[in-house]
Amino acid sequence: MNVDRLEQEIHDLLHAETASQTFLLEGLEGRISTQLAGRLPRFGPFGFLRRLLAPTHGARVAQFAVVGATAVLFFVGGAFLADRLPFSQGTSPAGSAPLVSAARSSGENQVLFVMPAPNAKSVAVLGTFNNWEPTPLTENKDGIWTASLTLPPGRYEYAFVVDGRWWGQDPLADEYVHSFGEYSSVRYVGKAGDGV
Amino acid sequence: MRTLAACAIILVVSALLVAGSPASAASPADVTRAIEALSLPHGTEIIGAFQVGFSQGHLLPEETLRLVERLAAAAGSPTDEDAILLVIAHALQEDLPVAMLSSKAAEGLARGVPLPVIARGLALRERLVAEVRDLLYSERIFRAQEGVPAVSPALPAARFDLLLAHIADSLGDYVEGGGSPWNGDVILAGVASRLTLLKGSVIPAEDVDLVLARIEAGDLTRAVLEALNQPRK
Numbered sequence: 001m002n003v004d005r006l007e008q009e010i011h012d013l014l015h016a017e018t019a020s021q022t023f024l025l026e027g028l029e030g031r032i033s034t035q036l037a038g039r040l041p042r043f044g045p046f047g048f049l050r051r052l053l054a055p056t057h058g059a060r061v062a063q064f065a066v067v068g069a070t071a072v073l074f075f076v077g078g079a080f081l082a083d084r085l086p087f088s089q090g091t092s093p094a095g096s097a098p099l100v101s102a103a104r105s106s107g108e109n110q111v112l113f114v115m116p117a118p119n120a121k122s123v124a125v126l127g128t129f130n131n132w133e134p135t136p137l138t139e140n141k142d143g144i145w146t147a148s149l150t151l152p153p154g155r156y157e158y159a160f161v162v163d164g165r166w167w168g169q170d171p172l173a174d175e176y177v178h179s180f181g182e183y184s185s186v187r188y189v190g191k192a193g194d195g196v
Numbered sequence: 197m198r199t200l201a202a203c204a205i206i207l208v209v210s211a212l213l214v215a216g217s218p219a220s221a222a223s224p225a226d227v228t229r230a231i232e233a234l235s236l237p238h239g240t241e242i243i244g245a246f247q248v249g250f251s252q253g254h255l256l257p258e259e260t261l262r263l264v265e266r267l268a269a270a271a272g273s274p275t276d277e278d279a280i281l282l283v284i285a286h287a288l289q290e291d292l293p294v295a296m297l298s299s300k301a302a303e304g305l306a307r308g309v310p311l312p313v314i315a316r317g318l319a320l321r322e323r324l325v326a327e328v329r330d331l332l333y334s335e336r337i338f339r340a341q342e343g344v345p346a347v348s349p350a351l352p353a354a355r356f357d358l359l360l361a362h363i364a365d366s367l368g369d370y371v372e373g374g375g376s377p378w379n380g381d382v383i384l385a386g387v388a389s390r391l392t393l394l395k396g397s398v399i400p401a402e403d404v405d406l407v408l409a410r411i412e413a414g415d416l417t418r419a420v421l422e423a424l425n426q427p428r429k
Contacts, residue, residue, distance in 0.1 A: 133306070154400070180317060191394070
């Protein structure tokens with residue numbers, strides 16, 4: 001039922017109601033709904049699918065596009081976040097260093113800092129481990145910047161600086177803190193379960 | 197002729213080696229000279245406190261020199277620079293751990309935060325450290341004197357300071373993040389989470405257990421309120 005026909009049906013029902021000698025405002029909405037439901041066209045088991053896929057429903061194509069894009073986003077985001085799971089064994093695009101977190105420790109307190117920034121000219125990481133002096137990251141051919149640091153067990157606050165702009169919210173950090181009105185990421189090295 | 201060439205090569209290599217070697221570590225005297233160059237209103241007091249800090253191992257000359265150099269490079273008046281170093285000096289005079297204060301100052305300078313803002317943030321964190329120390333004392337968790345064997349219930353100085361610094365820093369992060377002092381349970385959860393994550397690897401497990409068994413949410417609320425209500429020194 002298209003919009004014009006629906007409006008016409010409602011108009012007819014209202015007209016019939018008001019023309020009646022026993023017109024009552026109370027319960028009008030319910031009565032209209034009931035009568036309207038009786039006039040709705042019925043579809044078979046595949047009717048819904050046929051309506052959804054009907055070429056005349058251009059708007060539904062756009063809906064499909066939105067749903068599809070959302071699904072892709074979820075997939076990409078899920079794959080990205082899955083690296084953080086303990087059973088995950090992801091590898092970096094370069095295929096050498098483990099890409100399990102922007103600051104993830106491996107066996108010997110080795111922490112890999114990773115920042116995807118294909119168009120950046122310079123990327124550095126600053127934190128409590130280097131007294132907030134920039135340690136430059138190195139770019140690979142895919143625009144992924146990395147730096148591997150050996151850190152003793154502890155709690156480290158850090159942020160990236162990409163072309164002079166601070167980036168304090170590493171999506172895979174252990175936690176975040178507010179510092180001077182900005183975010184810093186926090187990484188625990190050697191915590192229980194890290195195997196460090 | 198060959199001997200001459202060999203000597204020349206040795207000279208060149210030696211010169212390159214000297215030029216390429218890292219600069220010698222900074223000394224307390226270097227820090228003193230750098231602070232004197234800033235002409236700070238409380239320069240003498242700061243230098244005195246820092247010298248004690250160096251001798252007791254609470255401050256490292258190299259990091260402190262770098263901090264002073266960054267302060268000198270920052271846009272600020274001598275009064276603003278003085279306020280930042282004075283907070284650290286006061287903490288040293290009160291025998292409080294200062295590593296996290298010094299690091300926080302370095303962070304602020306790296307971020308280009310205005311010096312008065314850094315000084316205010318540091319002052320609050322210093323008050324929090326003092327309040328947490330008093331709280332630990334009130335809970336019969338004491339700090340043994342430097343170099344003196346710890347006798348129960350006192351913890352060795354380094355362990356006590358580590359515990360104190362992490363609890364106070366957790367409170368500082370909470371307050372700076374806009375948390376209300378009245379949410380004692382949330383503050384306690386933050387402290388417990390941090391200590392638990394560091395338990396065993398950084399902080400001895402028994403120290404973590406001791407603190408978490410004795411400190412309650414209300415204690416932390418009181419400590420934060422006291423720190424917030426104290427006037428600046």
